[in-house]
Amino acid sequence: MSDEEKPGQPEPPAASEAPKAPEAAPKAASSPDPTASPAPAAPAAPKPPAPKPAVPPAPKKWEPTGEVVVTPVTEKLAARFGDAVQGVKSPCGEAIVLVKKEKLGEALAFLKSDADCAFDFLSNLTAAHYPVNDKKFEVVYDCYSVAKRHAVRVKVALDDGEPCPSAVPIWPTANWQEREAHDMYGIVFEGHPNLKVILLPEVWDGHPLRKEYPLGGPKEAAIRADKFAKPGYMPDDLEAAERIAEEGRRDH
């Protein structure tokens, strides 16, 4: 047990260096209006930055380490799509390519239909949120070929609210996984047959896996705020709720 406890203790601000810091900005933007679910407010754009002392100065971009892995599949993709396909560094030797959004549908269809690639099995589809990057979202496709037994990961970077072509026509298995990514990140998949909530309740506000979304959700943040409030304090002050939630998060 002791080795589990230790990492938690020496946790000065050093632990939350790079990407966690700029959470504050989009959070402040989203918190007053948690109902903006499908296309949430652009981070920090309409509102002045929240007055927070803890905001570190220069947000660093999220950069993977390691080196780019080249396999016959990535070569073939590069040959076919040229600049639209770009290798991504991997710390553990995985073949990853970043495809431009315009070419994504074409590239995925090519991966499925090409005789050498033959990626008939979409193993995993998910999304990720990098608030500090230029393009804030990534959709990740882990393709596997049951026949050829090789794998490749295709990624596409998206702006907030930018639609992504649906992979359902290519791999039917993408159906629920895209719905889940839509639930969790608010990514809109164009051409999806039935893009509606799957894991969340139908009336859920916001997209929980976005980084600005507090653990426990806005409602719980408000409840926490209420608990610490003085008598007569209005509990709908979401600023304070966020602050308390942040404290709670640090406690974890």
Place this chain on the structure above:
Amino acid sequence: MTTELREAAGTSPLRKALETTTMELNFGPQHPATHGVYRAVLQLDGERVVGIESIIGYLHRGIEKWVEYRTYTKATPIFDRLDYVGAILNCHGYVGTVEKLMKIEVPKRAQYIRVVLDELQRIANHLLWLGTHALDLGAMTVLFYGLREREVIMDLFEAMVGQRLLQNAYPIGGVRLDFPRGWERACRNFMAELPHRLDEYETLLSSNRMWLQRTKGIGVISGAEAVALGLSGPTLRGSGVYFDVRKCIPYGSYEDFDFEVPLGENGDVYDRYIVRVREMRQSLRILQQALDGMPEGPLMPEKLSKIIRPPAGEVYFSVEGAKGQLGYYLVSDGTDKPWKCHVRSPSFINLQGLEKMVVGGLVADVVANIGSLDIVLGEVDR
């Protein structure tokens, strides 16, 4: 002639009464055959299913969000709560992912111990599945027999790691403790007993005409359809597709062992059933080899920092879970907490195949098909 009659009835209320409509049946979320809080809205024409809409998320606990606020070590036990009847396999998937990302070399003995526990867990999972599946189809005795054997495995787990259901079995890097004294003998006793028990179940089910009538030719899904739908594990192999992560993307020393991957032919409920039963026998083979060829050596790698801080980057790693390919997509930002962790849960994706299996069948077949998918709602909803 009939249409003429209908036309003759005109627009009178009588005509309205003569019209047939489909019936909407709410199947779950509290229903004995949904194995948890799964809800399906069935469109029925008489007893025939013409449409199904799956509604899930009743057990969604936001594990993926939660993990982002935990250190890598502290996140480990959370994943046991996904598939709570195959917890060790979840744990293996997660620690394997971190190990792959950090390029940690797990000692050979630890790998073999993991194989032993994994396969025991797989057998335990399949035993519970067999019992509940049989109970869904009305054969209640098999459930109690299956639980009886599973109990032995639970006791083995308890002796090994101190927990029965949610074991938190592996730390990142290896295993915590070696087999306790006498454990191996107890395990071998169980392994000697199980084949006879399996024969017993097969006498009760595989050679039972009623069982065959309820399962053969029901919920057929072809290999190509199954691959396109992303099904994996016994559900996919029941359709005759050779895809087992242990063989195709080997991990954790599985390449050392000699075992077969049972395949079905028709992709029906029976094939999925028989694949799982045969898989248990193959798991016994692996167990035997792992116990016989157990290497000596350390249980944890020598150089492993107490604070797990992987390099920034992303990784996808999958193990053969009890239900299928159990994958973890992990993004690290170089800190001691994951930036993102997504679980490719086989139950969630296999459940998509249900629509293909049940439409056109009867209500009773819905139950058989849900049973044959072997879903655990903790894993579907995460």
Place this chain on the structure above:
Amino acid sequence: MTFESLMTYVGWPLIKIVILLGVVAFCVAYTVYIERRLLGFFQSRVGPNRVGPFGLIQPIADGLKLILKEDIIPANAQPFLFRIAPIFAIVPAFVGFAIISFAPPLVTGAGVVHPFVVKDVNLGILFLLSITSLGVFGIVLAGWSSGSKYPLFGSLRSASQMLSYEIPLTLSVLSVILMAGSFRLSDIVDAQSKLPFAIPLILAFGVYVISAVAETNRIPFDLPEGESELVGGFHTEYSGMRFAFYFLAEYANVVLVCCVATSLFLGGYKIPFVPYETLLAAHPILVSALGLAVFGVKAVLFLYFYIWIRATFPRYRYDQLLRIGWMVLLPIALLNLFLVAGIKLWLLR
């Protein structure tokens, strides 16, 4: 009206009915207990063993619990039908016992005969069939009046199942009637003095057993209440006492079927292969007591067989069940009937 005639027409039947009702209710309650214990043994577990020695008071505890529970009537239900439906189920199940002779008649001193039957009706078996055919109303009305879809499904299935299986059941009973030449149950039992009908009428016996399992809605034919599909089937919405009525009705039907099978096919209170005349030499009370015991043993053995089936088999699907009824059992029953009629006409002249 004299006292004696009053006793003959009202008193004795009433006393018999009261005794029979008590005994049957007791037997039914303990059938549940026996089933749970036996299932426990079949499934390598214990079964109820906490309430009283060996859990013997368990049925009483269960009954008390059910009586004390709230009687819930769903908002969508049709209250009147919902209330009376359980009565439709339980009355036929209990009335059926009226014609069964459990033991040889007790002959006392001056040639006065006390038959061990409430009323040995002339058309006994026909009466039984027609009364039990009314039991389906309890199920159909329950499903209809609950205002819920699972009970509706259950009762639809039940109605078609009971109608389908009544025909082979009746045909198999008909061959017994042909052999015995009478509808009267005591005549049928007497006709089996030498040999139980189960041996010459093995086909009819098989058809009867299968149809009876289906008529009483038990595994493998328990589709109307197939719990993994229809939750509880027709009684999903029932609770408390009204649920207990259905529960009792089901087990009363099981006991009834066991008793009827004993009377029709297993020789009733006759000891197989032992000439009845040798027994008559003994004391009359002994004869009756022995007959009662023999009847009980046969019925319990049949019950054991029933429970054994439940522990072993999975459930059929609805369409398969109907197919078996119409395509397999009905032709077999018809064939058997023709065979028996032919034998009776030409061989046993």
Place this chain on the structure above:
Amino acid sequence: MTIGWILLFALIIACALGVVISRSPIASALSLLVGFVGVAILYLALKAEFVAAVQVLVYAGGILVLYIFGIMLTDNEALRLTRQVHFQAWPVFLLVLVLFLWMGHKLYHSDYAATPPAAKVMVVSGGDQAETAIAALQAQSQVAAGTNTQRLASVMYGNFLYPFEAASVLLMVAALGAVFLAKKEI
């Protein structure tokens, strides 16, 4: 005793009316059930146990269940909106009344024990008066003496075998026709 009979008759007639008048189809079906049972009691009183048992077995336990089966599968609201009794109700009622009076008159004034449409009476009632009718029948055919059931059987399968078979063929045709009509497409 007579009061009991009058009550029974009243019940049967009330149930018969209930079948026709009731708005709710399920109530109609239930009145029909009570009516069937009441008629069965009448048969029992007339010593036609076989007919009584068959009445309950076939009509109450079989056919009525099919009716209810049908009712359960239909849209009840639409049925409730359908008018059960139309403008022709009163003329029909008068006509039926006339028919009943005529029948009563005929029954009251005819000495049917002597004339041989006895089989009809036999099948319908099987009562005490029918005993003489059977005696008359026995004179012209080889009807065996025995219980009520046996005699009914020998009449039905002896004298009236051809009408009986014709009726069954008719029923078979009706059943096939019903299947043909009910099937969506053939």
